[in-house]
Each structure stands twice: as C-alpha cells, then as structure tokens.
Amino acid sequence: MATNAAALMADIIKELKVEGFATGNEFAQTEKLAAALGRAVYKHMTLLDDNTGTPASTGHK
Template sequence: MATSAAALVADIIKELKVEGFATGNEFAQTEKMAAALGRAVYKHMTLLDDTSGSPASKGHR
C-alpha cells in the first residue's frame, strides 16, 4: 500500500503519463482527477486497515 495519499497520487500521475495521458498543459484535468482518485483510494484503504486489521483494532483485547 502507498505510504501516503500524496505518494499514491504521484504514482497515479506517473502511470497516467506512461499511458500517454496529457498532464502538463493548462487545460488538462488529469492531475486533478488523479489527486481526487488517489485521496479517495488512500482514505478507503486506511479505513479498511483500521477495521480489518489485528484483533486489537476490532476492539478485542
């Protein structure tokens, strides 16, 4: 898993560039889309970690 939302966003942008998506021009919305997706995925994954991790994270001690 990515170590932060920012790291995930950077990875998404890098992979979009590899696939030929325009990210640098003033009209491209690719980086905004990647940022939104990266933050959402990271948030979702960290919530899953909080609820499905060790027994201690489920309230069992």
C-alpha cells in the same frame, strides 16, 4: 503500497503519463483526477486497515 495520499497521487500521475495522458498543460484535468483518486483510494485503504486491524492487501506477491 503508497504510504500516503500524495504518494499515491504521484504514482497515479506517473502511470497516466505512461499511458499517454497529457498532464502538464494548463487545460489538463489529469492532476485533479489523480488527486481525487489518490485521496479516495487512500481513504478507503486506511478505513479497511482500521476495520480489520491488518494492512489491506492487493493479493499480489
């Protein structure tokens, strides 16, 4: 699991590139999307962790 929102954003961008999304040109909104998703998911996981007292799990091993 990503250790912070920035790391999660980097992982999202990497995966979007693998899927063929443009991330580097001046008109691409992909990095803004990845930043928003990274912050939202990280916030959600942090709140879940705070509420349960244990790290959130994806169920994958």
